[in-house]
Amino acid sequence: MAITIYVPRDSSALSLGANRVAANIQAEADKSGVEIHLIRNGSRGLFWLETMVEVRTSKGRVAYGPVMPKDVASLFDADFINGGAHPLHLGLTDEMAWLKKQERLTFARVGITDPVSVEDYVAHDGFKGLKNALTKSGAEIVKEVTDSGLRGRGGAAFPTGIKWNTVLNAPADQKYIVCNADEGDSGTYSDRMIMEGDPLVLVEGMTIAGLAVGATQGYIYLRSEYPDALVTLNEAIANAYQAGYLGEDICGSGQCFHLEVRRAAGAYVCGEETSLLESLEGKRGVVRFKPPLPAIEGLFGKPTVVNNVISLATVPIVLDKGGKFYQDFGMGRSRGTLPIQLAGNIKQCGLVEKAFGVTLRELLYDFGGGSASGKPIRAVQVGGPLGAYLPESQFDTPLDYEKFSEIWAVLGHGGIVAFDDTVDMAKMARYAFEFCAIESCGKCTPCRIGSTRGVEVMDKIIAKQDHAKNITLVRDLSDTMLNGSLCALGGMTPYPVLSAINHFPEDFGLKKGQVA
């Protein structure tokens, strides 16, 4: 019988040589006459161990990693196809502490299944949520999602069920489901991991959304920096059409939903929902005024659900196991789980899906193992380039939307970027303005002009020119951007800037404890 071997097709694994590892395994197997079945799975999310190769044995899946292309011959010598001992042997994958400590709901299948195989997806509880949804009315589906407490995982944390309800109740001849897959925040990659590791869960989630609100067309707006995800998504969508899970007659129900991937083109601001819609319509990605909300007048002027990849990919488990099941995870008003992404200067970077309530310290040290450089972790940016920088004194904050807002921080899309003590926070504040200047859509003045003025003022502060005056100026400018910008790009750039000044004043030529 053929031996089943898994080598990830996740682009982070590919960036470390997974394709060469896979090719070497096939060549070595051919050479030794061993019949193998090579599956290109998603990543389990332990990136310091990529390329992580798994072999299916009678005891379960056994992992080896990090495997370099040159290690393959020695793996065969060690009889790894039967789980043999080797310096890279990691034991049974299911017993790995890093995975066992997690609560994987949205990521239940990622790394386990063949991402583009409908058969494998169904064998691992796939399309159960859709089957349930097909027995319900739109209002009943929306109620289940509302009951789950699911809030938008893109960053804004708006209750998904309430958004859907608005679209459900908006009369129109055509409605749309738009998936925001323009994951531009530095330190985030959970959308990518879903799209490369379990794209069918996104297909299922969007189809359920379509049934719920009465939309027959979906678009996935995918960032152009994710060419591998594009390939995986298109394969998965084609297979779903073939198997009758997309198209004119979903599972013989007579209901219809069509799905298509559209490529973005490298504009960060298009992660903002209204500029995303402009872009989908073939225009410059310039932010729209709200109201009207996209739920009332969205894509091509029609009622549109715009949700993040993770929000939509969480819908199938909610419809499968019920809103109550999902709602039982989490704390306060943050219900369910959050796929957290550890990035930057961390020893063990990877994907941790946990119920809300886990603290930053647990993530950074228990999961992350501290800094990669071995130096103390000095600052952590949570929630992408528009998220606040947190000092060590705030590491015990539990991950919860409201707890973070109490300390003037955001969870955003769940990305955590750590910096060691070599970081210069004045440079990071300057960078926040610089990034905003590069990516501003130009519609509102605080963002368009403010970002450039911010870079100039930071340059003066760094050069110690008219120091006190310029610190006052940067605070005043931040205030204008915070309150006067049209969207989160200009409106939240002050988060990294002011948190850097407030928590790390010594990097700005101020005395510790001195808040100018």
Next chain:
Amino acid sequence: MSDEILVDIDQHIEAHVNVPGALMPLLHAIQDDVGYVPEISYSRIAKALNLSVAEVHGVVTFYHHFRTHAPGKHILQICRAESCQAMGSEALEAYVKKTLGVDYHQTTADGAITLEPVYCLGNCACSPAASIDDQVCGRVDVERVNEIIAEARGA
């Protein structure tokens, strides 16, 4: 501008003219094929999609991904975002610029490599990241980037 390219462009226009929100997919198709979006195509696109030439120009120039001039044979992108900065991307970008003798948005004298900044490749668990054409590279140090450059130059 060779007539051949114009024929290709016209075929892409033809294939996209009835697609809702056609402009973005059309520009991608042209750039994937030709390597950039030639200015000479603007009026043809505008006519087919019932837009003004200014609108087409506006869209092409709004997005970082679209180029209006032919790039080098390969495109090397270095990630400048926070996660990669935390792992030393600043030193890496300085090294690459010095080694190639170009700044961002420029092409090496031999035409082999166009250097571009990028703001996140989603490879933040393996920072610093870079990409060569569509291939992402992780934990890129000087040694690795030298390999990438040598490979791109066909050495």
